[in-house]
Amino acid sequence: MKSYSELTREELLELKSELEKKYEEAKAEGLALDMSRGKPSPAQLDLSRGMLDVLNSSSELKAENGTDVRNYGLLEGIYEARKLMGDIMGVPAENVIVCGNASLNIMYDLVSRAEVFGFDGCTPWAKLDKVKFLCPAPGYDRHFGITELFGIEMITVPMNEDGPDMDIVEKYVNNDESVKGIWCVPKYSNPQGVVYSDETVKRFAALKPAAKDFRVFWDNAYAVHDLYPEKEVKLLNIFDECKKNGNENMVFELCSTSKISFSGAGISAVASSKNNIEEIKKYMTKQTIGYDKINQLRHVKYFKDINGIKEHMKKHAALLRPKFEAVLDTLEKDLAGTGVGTWTKPLGGYFISFEGLEGTAKAVVQKCKDAGMTLTGAGATYPYKNDPKDSNIRIAPSYPSLEEMSKAAALFTICVRLVSIDKILETK
């Protein structure tokens, strides 16, 4: 295909007219497609239905150590659930606390505690004049939402194909004491699907933070979420690397079963150093009597162990893969060579990141919406919802059916092309 910028004004206008016809046809279909969030589809949720049978009224409702999972107590969760979640992260059970249904809530609580009480004896962040977080972007909007709420200054760090730009990360972390944290999705990053390279992980682990209470929020949300399980991509274990540098207290790793079992009713976990785990428990014991241990036991009984999880994830992959491929095929077919966009081709996770011409993302999202297709708001992938180039769009192929997804992808490229042509025409 010829690059649009090389087409004449007349050629562009003709193409536009064709595309407008297609757009009107799509609009007439009265689509109602939601591609706004990384929501598993009903078929994916059906994969875990069996979990609702593993505990019933005649079950022995006890953890391995004899604890009655129905009653109060066991703040850190039942051991076997800590082991299961630890195995997802590659961390010993002893370094894991199992929490409620949302790892987001763990991250919120961590930031909130740092603000009010401070980490490890340091000044509470709320008492400091300035607190900054590094935000590799495009990134996860809900991460940015937490730091924005607490009035933490967010500094955008560019994302490369092997993770955040580590030169910039090192410059800030090692020199600026007001930099207290960084948000990372190290495997199949949201939204690019980037897996941090070994080199990137090693550079993280070797940081020499100016602030003693600087923390890496290592949100391993897609730790076992491979689309092509046979080519599973390995992420280096950050805690192993941190140990070599005496940096064990620097990292909080998070994970959950939200995209393994039930998105709204899974279990989540935090892993960290012994020191940090003790500190978390000190505050948790004032905050709650402990999280739902019946649901923890349900997860353990259903998945059994990390191999059970991996087998289960192959079924998710089988449902997700065709949807990703449908989007990627359509992008390729409709946009390759046009010069109006680039996109990632992730091997796992929940998103495809699309990079359009500067100044087009908002208009594309709006145009899609007008035809019945909801995308994540343009800009949401950047701190303060402000994409400086207005070019990034997050595509979430998981929720619609395969058929809907194919239609959605076609509509998406129509909108991208129409908006891009208008943009190019401005300069002709």
Place this chain on the structure above:
Amino acid sequence: MKSYSELTREELLELKSELEKKYEEAKAEGLALDMSRGKPSPAQLDLSRGMLDVLNSSSELKAENGTDVRNYGLLEGIYEARKLMGDIMGVPAENVIVCGNASLNIMYDLVSRAEVFGFDGCTPWAKLDKVKFLCPAPGYDRHFGITELFGIEMITVPMNEDGPDMDIVEKYVNNDESVKGIWCVPKYSNPQGVVYSDETVKRFAALKPAAKDFRVFWDNAYAVHDLYPEKEVKLLNIFDECKKNGNENMVFELCSTSKISFSGAGISAVASSKNNIEEIKKYMTKQTIGYDKINQLRHVKYFKDINGIKEHMKKHAALLRPKFEAVLDTLEKDLAGTGVGTWTKPLGGYFISFEGLEGTAKAVVQKCKDAGMTLTGAGATYPYKNDPKDSNIRIAPSYPSLEEMSKAAALFTICVRLVSIDKILETK
């Protein structure tokens, strides 16, 4: 029985020698009794086993409004669960948010948000020189634990038979702008089992707080926890009264099913004015993707409605009543007339409050512990764990079996008598 203070030194020493023999006998039994917390017994937890069958792999996992309860979303909980929890509190579903398994966590989050963000546009508490909470005491140790953690100054308010001393409450709340909250367990208070009188509730609702952001934390933990369901004691609806005074924003009411279904795996809820509910949601949406809706649906399917809950609570009462009566009978038999203690005779809730001679509570708790019986730490029922008279002991009869409970009660009065005799002997 003759009052111990009227006995001669010799009579006391003889009695002491008898009791010491009994104490050694009890000790030799090698008891291991836990009466430290208001934990339901295994038999009580068994009452809700059927809840584990109402949802299984072939269930339609949808809320009334069609929401897939397995997926993300519906921050405030499914409507039917809001209705159920609202009915427990006597509040419309619209004013209710259903949360996770611990109402304690809701209270922690409310205080935490007030500290960091402030209520209703007011200055965040963390930015004020002084923040005070009124703490009717004896009271619930975990309430005091939250305010202590946040460095809030706790002011003890005496508890009368109809609730907190309202003259003192009014004096503080209506005149001191630094008084920002009060902890209340208005029905079957922890630990006395006091139900606030209509007059008390009306005086609460008619408060004219000096601080716009003063809040009543109305922890209705035992709303349906009658020991004698046929003589159910009514608590006046505080929101109805608040409306008459234009005070709708002043109250957060809390409840949970922790002592209805499963203590570690129930659901909890907060009720408040429309304004406050909107404010809570504004922060919650940054904090979580919403709580476990499968568990919410499980509760609704199992209990169906408030009548289902009430029927279920009769079964709890049937298990708890004999234990309370065993304790009360033993206290009566062994201590009536001795002048060494008074105790409450609650019609509901989870505790009996025992008031011994000044300076005896710690010693009694220790003596019980030495014989294998764990009570709540003496002092725990007061702010800063500091019972100024060292006289209050919380008895939690729910967890041990009836047989164990009878032994425990007998051991308790032996310890009370021994410690009290020593105390009296000091003055002879």
